[in-house]
Amino acid sequence: MNARALGVAGALFYIFLWASAFVPSKTGVLESSPLWFLVVRFAVSGLCALGVALALGAKFPRARKDWIAIVVLGILGNALYLGCTYEGLRHIASGVAAIVVSTNPLVLALVAPWLLREPLMPSKVAGMLLGFGGVVWIMIVRTGTGSANPGDVALVFMGVLGSVASTIVYKRWCADLDLRAVNALQLFAAGVVLLPLAIAFDGTPHAHWSWQLIASFWYVVIVMSLGASLLWFWLLTHGEASRVSAYYFLTPAFGLGFATLLLHEPVGVRDLGGLVAISLGIILVQRS
16 A cells, blocks of 8 residues: 555544544533543543553653643643533534534645645635535535534634644644654643643533443543544644645544444435535545
8 A cells, every 4th residue: 555545544544533533522521521521531541642652662852842842732632622622512513513623624724825834726725615515515414503602613613723723733843753752741731731621610520420421431532532643643744734634524424424324324315415525625635
């Protein structure tokens, strides 16, 4: 398998994992204190990642600027992004949340020419708009956009901005560092930053213990914070951020796949229209 094919396969697998995290994340929000759920998730994930990094002989940064970049990465990509998203999921309709989060590639494509020196070709712009249009169409067809308080929408979008900013930080200042060390340290940074916020806004932690909550917790720890995060950093290291992020548009496609396989929901002709638009959009972005 050549490097390009490997990158495409990796991006597809990452989006598959990212789409699969919605259910366990929603379970964590509904069955426990959301911010405390994240604090414990980052602490446990950080310890696991640190153990793996040490066992594999990862090289930890020495320069002060590298440590600062990693801390900022964790604050933006985990504390801000997931913190805002989890808070928004308390009230926001799932269709609205999916559409807001899917603006990530659009926002990144707009800032990449200035901050990452990635060219913004007309075909890339067209592909991004076509892909986002496909996402919106599928969400309208499947569930409707639902309703949401503008404050909740703004909160989720703030998380999107944090995610985009973390991508820029990684590409500019962390891409040459050891991925294993970066992942462990940025997880700890996110947990430390969210701790006082969890105390202030969630108060005493609570949880409705069930096997679903426990399974959801370990899924987001092992699969998402450890496996998917490393894969995402690897993809950013080996490709343009705007090209890689375009695959986020495939999230509803995987959602349809889960619904078909697990819930036996049929895929209609109108669904296929959205999927075609998303596919064409990604092709335009990759060829630009």
